[in-house]
Amino acid sequence: MSKSKSINKELSVAAIKEGTVIDHIPADASFKVAAILKLRKDLNMVSIATNLNSKSLGKKGIVKVSNKNLTEEEVNKIAVVAPNATVNIIKDYKVKEKIKVNLQKVIENVIKCSNPVCITNHESISTIFYVAKQNPLQVKCHYCERVMGKEDIKLIG
Amino acid sequence: MNFKNRDIISIYDFSKEDILYILKTAKKMEKRSNPSLLKNNIMATLFFEPSTRTRLSFIAAMEQLGGKVTGFANSKITSIKKGETLWDTAKMVEQYVDLIVIRHHLEGSARLAAEASSKPVINGGDGSNQHPTQTLLDLYTIQKSKDTLNNLHVGILGDLKYGRTVHSLAIALSHFNPIFYFISPDALKMPRNYIAELREKGIRIYETPNLLSVSKKLDILYVTRIQQERFPDPLEYEKYKGVYRLDSSLTKYVKRDLKIMHPLPRIDEIDKSLDNTPHALYFEQAANGIPVRKALISLVLGKIR
Numbered sequence: 251m252s253k254s255k256s257i258n259k260e261l262s263v264a265a266i267k268e269g270t271v272i273d274h275i276p277a278d279a280s281f282k283v284a285a286i287l288k289l290r291k292d293l294n295m296v297s298i299a300t301n302l303n304s305k306s307l308g309k310k311g312i313v314k315v316s317n318k319n320l321t322e323e324e325v326n327k328i329a330v331v332a333p334n335a336t337v338n339i340i341k342d343y344k345v346k347e348k349i350k351v352n353l354q355k356v357i358e359n360v361i362k363c364s365n366p367v368c369i370t371n372h373e374s375i376s377t378i379f380y381v382a383k384q385n386p387l388q389v390k391c392h393y394c395e396r397v398m399g400k401e402d403i404k405l406i407g
Numbered sequence: 408m409n410f411k412n413r414d415i416i417s418i419y420d421f422s423k424e425d426i427l428y429i430l431k432t433a434k435k436m437e438k439r440s441n442p443s444l445l446k447n448n449i450m451a452t453l454f455f456e457p458s459t460r461t462r463l464s465f466i467a468a469m470e471q472l473g474g475k476v477t478g479f480a481n482s483k484i485t486s487i488k489k490g491e492t493l494w495d496t497a498k499m500v501e502q503y504v505d506l507i508v509i510r511h512h513l514e515g516s517a518r519l520a521a522e523a524s525s526k527p528v529i530n531g532g533d534g535s536n537q538h539p540t541q542t543l544l545d546l547y548t549i550q551k552s553k554d555t556l557n558n559l560h561v562g563i564l565g566d567l568k569y570g571r572t573v574h575s576l577a578i579a580l581s582h583f584n585p586i587f588y589f590i591s592p593d594a595l596k597m598p599r600n601y602i603a604e605l606r607e608k609g610i611r612i613y614e615t616p617n618l619l620s621v622s623k624k625l626d627i628l629y630v631t632r633i634q635q636e637r638f639p640d641p642l643e644y645e646k647y648k649g650v651y652r653l654d655s656s657l658t659k660y661v662k663r664d665l666k667i668m669h670p671l672p673r674i675d676e677i678d679k680s681l682d683n684t685p686h687a688l689y690f691e692q693a694a695n696g697i698p699v700r701k702a703l704i705s706l707v708l709g710k711i712r
Contacts, residue, residue, distance in 0.1 A: 369515040369516045369519050372513055373492050373493055373519065392515075393515025394514035394515040394533075394536055395417060395419065395515070396514070
């Protein structure tokens with residue numbers, strides 16, 4: 251099966267002509283990805299799918315945004331919730347570029363500090379987290395220095 | 408080593424060499440310091456949370472070096488009451504002074520103030536997080552009484568969960584190959600992330616609720632107060648207050664040269680009967696706040712190198 255055919259089959263729910271398709275999102279993370287990318291406020295056509303069958307993940311999610319090419323910086327932000335996602339930039343129904351998400355050492359303004367007495371929960375400032383460990387994910391707050399595991403990570407917004 | 412304009416926010420920001428340099432400078436300051444070294448310099452003390460030792464020793468250190476002090480010890484009489492943000496407060500205060508010392512109950516507040524201010528900021532305690540000048544004076548006290556910081560058997564007793572001084576002290580001492588004995592009730596044990604961090608550095612750690620099971624091994628016993636103000640639930644506090652009460656009977660179960668430290672204030676965890684024994688080091692420890700803070704102020708103001 252050729253690559254374009256397989257993608258057509260995969261995208262049959264709502265194929266897009268131009269834009270970005272984020273694939274291989276963990277099934278429980280589609281809405282989180284949409285939140286990180288602030289898609290709720292996006293005026294383009296946005297599709298958020300979850301619990302799709304996947305050979306590699308069992309169940310997976312997909313997020314599609316028409317007429318918008320996500321930047322590498324935006325893409326890397328979603329690594330916190332979807333470390334194995336692939337981002338396909340679509341032109342005329344075809345994949346023009348594939349970007350693998352890459353967890354940055356410093357994560358700005360994506361994670362909300364779970365420490366209620368952290369200054370970031372009391373003043374309007376951007377949060378900054380450092381990745382302390384990749385697998386399993388552990389992050390450390392730049393301000394209160396608390397280390398949080400994946401289960402404590404909440405997103406802004 | 409140049410500390411000019413450096414902020415003193417977290418012990419994590421300091422290398423072993425930085426720490427040793429600060430202690431060396433403190434020693435020089437204790438021997439002899441120039442009473443007009445900081446003439447024409449002003450320090451602000453922004454104390455949003457109660458303090459006796461930290462604030463007074465910062466003020467005394469500044470004044471003994473000829474500097475001036477402004478600030479507040481009660482934020483209720485300031486514009487913070489009107490809703491001014493910490494960022495704005497720090498931005499405004501930096502226009503008036505050369506150095507800011509801040510204590511605040513919110514964690515990360517000192518880091519934020521340092522980002523807002525172009526003048527150096529010293530953290531005088533941010534909630535349960537960091538109190539780096541306390542840690543440096545603790546190290547200074549240990550070094551002074553033991554002639555070394557290396558390879559010591561250090562017991563830390565009390566509230567190891569919420570106590571910021573014990574977290575910073577453990578991390579700072581980890582540069583010097585200690586053997587740690589963490590003595591606390593189960594519910595107030597050292598947080599697991601600190602244990603993991605110390606173990607990763609190859610530090611040996613023993614945890615026990617029972618002081619007497621390890622007391623004979625110790626060179627230093629660092630006692631802390633069970634801090635009522637950090638407990639989310641007052642009932643929990645009632646359960647653990649008074650769980651350790653050290654008195655002169657302890658002297659039978661320790662090494663002759665064991666030194667007992669405490670960041671103070673104490674409630675009832677160290678009985679007065681220990682005060683006149685050769686083991687008591689806590690009042691000297693409090694006194695060491697002066698040379699250490701003199702050193703830090705002078706270093707960040709660039710008045711000594």
